[in-house]
Amino acid sequence: MRTRIKICGITCAEDARAAAQAGCDAIGLVFYDRSPRAIDAARALTVARAVPPFVTRVGLFMDADAEQVRQVMAHVPLDVLQFHGSEPPDYCESFGCTYLKAVPMAGPETPDAFMGRYVGAQGFLLDSHGAGQAGGTGQAFDWGRWPTGIQRSLVLAGGLHPDNVAEAVRQTRPWAVDVSSGVESSPGVKDARRMIRFISEVRRVDREQTPTDA
Numbered sequence: 613m614r615t616r617i618k619i620c621g622i623t624c625a626e627d628a629r630a631a632a633q634a635g636c637d638a639i640g641l642v643f644y645d646r647s648p649r650a651i652d653a654a655r656a657l658t659v660a661r662a663v664p665p666f667v668t669r670v671g672l673f674m675d676a677d678a679e680q681v682r683q684v685m686a687h688v689p690l691d692v693l694q695f696h697g698s699e700p701p702d703y704c705e706s707f708g709c710t711y712l713k714a715v716p717m718a719g720p721e722t723p724d725a726f727m728g729r730y731v732g733a734q735g736f737l738l739d740s741h742g743a744g745q746a747g748g749t750g751q752a753f754d755w756g757r758w759p760t761g762i763q764r765s766l767v768l769a770g771g772l773h774p775d776n777v778a779e780a781v782r783q784t785r786p787w788a789v790d791v792s793s794g795v796e797s798s799p800g801v802k803d804a805r806r807m808i809r810f811i812s813e814v815r816r817v818d819r820e821q822t823p824t825d826a
């Protein structure tokens with residue numbers, strides 16, 4: 613299987629083009645003003661327009677007012693929404709857009725119980741954050757806690773970087789991986805070489821797992 617790759621926290625058109633050139637499947641735009649990767653709608657529009665066709669644009673929100681989400685959606689062409697806070701299912705579904713729900717692996721609820729509540733989610737991003745904590749921390753959770761036997765699309769996030777992503781994919785076999793700080797030179801600034809290395813490591817494991825013709 614080809615593991616999908618999302619590079620989150622893109623803040624400029626140059627980084628968006630570099631991420632696409634490196635071979636990512638999706639980029640993330642963070643609409644959360646307390647993040648070092650926060651972006652406003654005007655800048656996000658520039659970034660979204662720099663992304664070539666067939667690369668998915670994900671808009672990330674954290675406990676935002678519904679009106680803020682609607683305003684961003686009216687200005688920026690987003691393909692998918694990602695909700696990273698304690699947004700309830702009816703809120704997530706109210707925008708009529710494909711969405712991912714972040715699952716706090718340091719939260720009190722088991723991942724399966726948490727995911728069971730979001731029947732309308734297209735997928736889940738399992739991250740190391742917990743109650744009251746944001747994402748983009750560079751912290752990994754224990755991959756041994758990865759849920760198995762779940763028929764939903766799961767995205768592995770949290771503390772991934774070019775030197776650990778191969779092992780992470782081998783252990784969890786996720787639908788997709790997500791990275792932010794692990795491919796940066798400083799918060800909010802992506803490093804093209806790290807993005808290329810990250811993606812080539814994922815592809816190396818994909819090849820190991822692809823059966824060859826006898």
Ligand SMILES: O=C(O)c1ccccc1NCC(=O)[C@H](O)[C@H](O)COP(=O)(O)O
Pocket residue numbers: 620621640642644647648649672674696739746747748749750751769770771772790791792793794
């Ligand atoms: O990236 C942020 O700054 C951020 C802030 C607040 C909530 C979520 C945030 N990012 C969400 C993501 O999807 C990150 O890519 C994910 O948490 C992994 O981050 P990292 O551990 O830095 O790879």
